[in-house]
Structure formats: C-alpha cells, structure tokens
Amino acid sequence: MRIPFDIDNFPLGKGPMVMLVLFLISCLFIYTPAEEKGEHLEFWIFANTHYEEYQARIPIFEEMYPGVNVQLINYGGTMHDKLLTALLSDFGAPDVVEVEITSIGRFLKGDIDEVGFVDLRSRLESEGWMDKLVVSRFTPWSYKDRIFGIPHDLHPVVLLYRDDLYKAAGVNMNEIETWDDFIAAGKKATRDLDGDGETDQYAIVLDRRTESDYFNLLLQRDGGFFDANGNVVIDSDIAIDTLEFFTSLFNEHQIATPVYGTWHGDPSNFAAMQDGKILSILAPDWYVGILKSQVPQMSGKWKAIGMPAWEHGSRRTTTRGGTMVGITKQCKNPDLAWELLKFAYFDKAGLINRYETTRIIPPLKAAWDAPIYKEPDQYLGGQPLGQLFIELAPDLPPRYQNPYWSEAADLLNDAIFNAVTEKQTPRQALTQLAEKVRTLIAKDQQRWTKGIKNEDGTK
Amino acid sequence: MxxxxxxxxxxxxxxxxxxxxxxxxxxxxxxxxxxxxxxxSLVMSFYEMRGFQSRIFVGFANFVDLFRDPIFWKSLWNTTYFALGTLILQLPLALLLAILLNSKVVKGRNILRLAFFVPVLVAGVFIAIIFNLIFDQRAGLINNEFLIFGKEIGWLSESKYVMPAVILTGVWQWAGFNMIFFLAGLQGIRQELYEAAAVDGANWWQSFIHITLPSLRPVIAFVFVVSMIGSFQLFDLPFILTNGGEPADAGSTIVMYLYKNGFQFMRLGYAATIGWVLFIIIAIISIAQLKLLGIFQEE
Structure with a gap:
C-alpha cells in the first residue's frame, strides 16, 4: 500500500512526523468514550476488610437492579484526602462514599448548606429506619440537625483480659463491676515476677500518646469534647475527673503500661501481649478481629467482660471508632445511591456475613437475633463474644461530631501526654486546651462574619 | 527536487x-x-476557607497567626534540629564513607558501595515501619540488643528522644546516597595534585585539607544545599515513625504541620502560608550556604 503523502518532504523531518502521528492516535483513544451501560454508581471506600465484603455482594445488587453498574474503589488511607480535594474542586467525587469517624469533622466546616453530603434525615425518618437502628450511633454523623451518613457499625468496647494470668494472680475478673474494683484487682495482677525490681506484667495497657483510651473513659461517662450544641466541654468537671483517673492508673496506682509502639495495633504491642506483659485492654469489636488475624496463636487465652462501670449499675461500655456511608452532592442519582446504601448497610444476610469476616456488630437491631452472635468464640475460650457485644450495644453513649474535631483531637493528644507525664496537672492541661479551641473557633467566626459583611458591602 | x-x-x-x-x-x-x-497558593495565603464553597480575605492575618503559633515554632525547631543533624552527622559520615570506599586499601569496595547506597531505594514508609520496630522501647533491637545507654530509652515515646531517633533513621537512609556524590567528586580530583603535594612533603591530612576539600567544593555545595532542602521538606519518615508527630508534637515537622492544616483541619489558607514561609526559609538557607561556600565568587 502506498502512503498518501511523502514522509521525506514533511517539513520538520521524520522524527516529528512519527511523534505527530502517535500524538493523534493517542488523542483518538482518549476521546473514545467508555461504553455507557445504563446507570453508573461510583463507591469509594478506605478499609480493606470492607472491600472484600462489598466486592462479594455488589454483583447481587447489580442483579437486583439490571443495568446498574457499581464501581467499587478502595483508596485505602489516602481516600479522605482524595475526597476532600474532589469536594473542594466540585468535581470528581464519588456518588457513594464511606468516611471514618475521626475524618468526618473536616467535611462539616463552613456553612451547613455547603457540606458535600446529602442530608439523609428525611429518607431515614420517612422509611422508619431511625427506630430500627441504635439511635446514639447517628451522633457522629450528624451536625446541626442534619444526618450526613448511616452508621456502618456500633463498635462497643469491652475489657479484654488474659484469663490465665489474672487467675494466676488470684483475681476473679467476673467479680469486677466498677473501676475501683479494677484498681484493686489490678494491684494484685501488676507484678514483678522475677524479683529484679522491674514490673513484668501490667494489669492494663493504655495509650497515653493519643486521645483513644482517655476518650473511651470520657464517653463512658457521657462526657465528650463537644456537647450536642457544639460547645467545648473538655474542661468540664467530668472531663477533668476522668483525666485525673486516667493519669492515676499510670502514676498513683502504677497498674497501667503505655502502649508498646505507636498504637494498640502495633506489632510491638502484640509481642508484649504474647510475652504476658499486658493483662488487659479496652477492646472494641474491630480490635478483636485484628487480634484474631494478627496473633492467632493467642487463641483461648483471652476472655471479655463489660468495661468496669464508674458507679454500681452504670454503663459498662463505650464506643471506639466508626465508619459511615453517605451520598455526595455530586451524585446524579441519589435515589439509586440510597438503594445501594440500604443494601450495603441494612441487609440482614449481608450484616451476618460482615460479622463472620470482621466481628463487627451492626447497628441494625433486627440483625442481632441471628444465631451466629451466640456461637462460642474459640479465641475467647468458647465465650460467646458476639452476645456480650449485643448486650452492651443498646447502651452506647453518643459521640457528638464537630467540624473542629481534628484540631481538637490533635491538641487533646498533647494535653493527655502532658498530664500523664506530669508536665501539667489534668486541670491545667484541659483548661488550657479548652481555651485554645474556644479561641480558635471564635477567631474563625469573627473572620467569617467580618468577611461576609465585606462581601455584602455592608461593613 | x-x-x-x-x-x-x-x-x-x-x-x-x-x-x-x-x-x-x-x-x-x-x-x-x-x-x-x-x-x-500565594493568593490563598491571604484568604481562609469557610467551608467548601467560599473563602474569606484575611490579609496578613494568617502570617501573624503563624508567628504566634507555638506548634509552628516547635515544628520549625524540630525541622531545624533534623537539618542540623544532617549537617553535623550525616554529611561528614557520607564524606568519610566516600573517602574510605575510594581508597584502594578497602577490599570489596563495589559491594560496600552498593550496600551503603541501597537504603535510599527503599520507600520511606517501609523504613519508618522497620525503624519503628528497631526503636521500640522494650522489644526494639537498639534497647534490647545494644543497651548502649545503659537503660531502656523511650526513643519514640519520650519527647526528647524522638528527633534524635528520626535523625538516626535519616542517617541510615541518606548517608549512602550522599556518599555517591562525594565519591564521584573524589574520583574527579587529579592524581597529579596529590603526587605533587607528596613531593613537597605534605602528609595525608595536609593533602586532605589543601587538595581534597577545595577540589570537592562544588560537590560539597551541591550536597549541602540539596540535603538542607530535603531536610526542611521532611515529612513521611517522622509522620509514620511518630504516628503524626506524637508525643506532644515532639516529632512534628513544618511539612507535617502544613499537611495537617491543609488536609486534616481544612485550613487551606493557613497551610498555604506555612508553605510560603517554608519556601522563604529554604531560599534564605540555600543562598546563605552557597555564599558561605563561595559558589557565587568568580573564578
């Protein structure tokens, strides 16, 4: 075949000619639109364990809605930053997205109408879902009376303890009811086994570098950083008293050891558990799942009870962590997205499957009667752990969300560390912290009010 | 035709x-x-976001806030501390390694060059995870096996040891990389200069001071400037090693604080301000280094 033009006469030479042809061909590929087949939903997630579950179940949803194509994308730890960029640029956000509890605050900044998620309150209320779920679990995903997500989980917390080692120390953990009981038991169990003057086993491991364990205790008492109206309450008597108690476990009573490594899921922490240095830990349901996968060799050594209460008869649990699923305002078909949300979060068969793979208790009360939760858990020596979580679940405390949570948590980490290491008293640490966050919020409010006036020309 | x-x-x-x-x-x-x-981003530093759709002009308020922000100063000090550690510990070590591995006395030089260079090929994230285990207070290799300091040191749990731990990790990661530049520089020095010096009775030290170092000046300037810029842009290593700067911001660096403000706190204007202040700091330090090393002087 003869080429219809003379390559040798191309004015810029052969090389540029080839480059030009390649450029034109690649342009063609770029401009060829992907074959559109009916409705399309993009679903972003960040958790690997969720990915496996949804990957298995999405084909069922696609069968239920012929012509619908759901694209599941797991961006891992970077997902929240990608979502932030997509919402800021008003382009490229998914239709449906899961958001982690410590990350949602930043998405609530500014005017409530500018939040990038669809308010789901009317859909939840009109379809009667509010009564079917643990209502306190909507608080992390709600702000100013709007609900931006459905809770994926409850994450009740139990006290997971080494049955063998507490027994060896002469402690019956089933008799523990309050934190005072725990301190008394902990003093027996915290021991120097070889007589070298150094403690070899501690009654409990607690994280003093981050807010995690302190916040566990604070929420258990209905405390928090912010109240339901968005006011800073971290310097309340209850918050200060809780931090005093938290620091006393390290300093006065000396029954707590700081977490080994950087967090409870650090390999160093698991190593310390296996060495018998750690006798108990405040564990949400997901953490038990991590333990099972990371240290399967410890099977049969653990047991669980409800968290010690602050007073006889008061709450024996708290909540730690969480994920929501929401619909972004860039979604073109929110009705279809809503159906996907319900399928992923409210389908009983799916929720049982979720418990099987992740040990996560769902917020849908109707799913709690499944026999699987009553099955003996061999990791806990045959104790039906699911049953304990479900018994505690209705009593979960609220965890009020706030746009300033990220800044507040960052500063709270410092305050806790300073209090435990006795650089400041708990009162000083929390009073200063509250003042800082109040000033931060007030300054923003002042700027925004002034800015709006300037924009309106009504200065 | x-x-x-x-x-x-x-x-x-x-x-x-x-x-x-x-x-x-x-x-x-x-x-x-x-x-x-x-x-x-320069324009952004004079604004602050108000949610996702609107922004407010704040003039120089972000800059004023930044200079009053104790966490910024702490992050700046941590970053400077790391840069000084690089300057005092890492670069002389890299030069020493280069001299040793340039010497014909050392056996297996090629293998050793490769061994010292390899850490830079490992992603920072993995290095941070590995050193997290190495620095662990009780189970870690350093405290358990060496006990150089006679007691268990909370490398990553006590504020005062956090940045030294980051510096030591940085030395492991980058010394071999910088060694390659010095090695290239050393190999470019003409052998006749040393021979002439030897004829004149110069000893090894005199040759090093009067021939090696002056000949290496452009390489030293390059490595110093690039290392300083890299040091001030430090992010991934301490971010993972210290779990986001913990405890109590002891491991926080300027870029980490920029990231937190931009992405975690949604304060894009403030983050842009940090970015521009960092740019100015790096520019001043780089120019000062080049001046001190005489790079701007005419031959």
Missing part, C-alpha cells in the same frame, strides 16, 4: 515557530502544574 516555491511554502515558514512548539510542552505543563498553583 525542491522548487523555489517549496522553499517559501507554508510548511517552511513553520520552521521558524517549530522550536517554540517543541519547548511548548514543558512551559504548558510548568504553567498548569507549577506556575498557576504557585500563584494560586
């Missing part, structure tokens, strides 16, 4: 603009991905 008509044809006229077309992709990409974001 080319005709006169062809010579002045449309295509031949294009040859005049062809060079510009060839360099255009760079400028287009530079303007889109560098120029515009740079100017945009």
């Amino acid at each position: 080319k005709t006169g008509r062809n010579r002045f044809s449309y295509w031949h006229q294009q040859q005049r603009i062809a060079p510009y077309l060839f360099i255009a992709p760079f400028y287009i990409l530079f303007i889109v991905f560098m120029g515009y974001p740079l100017i945009s």
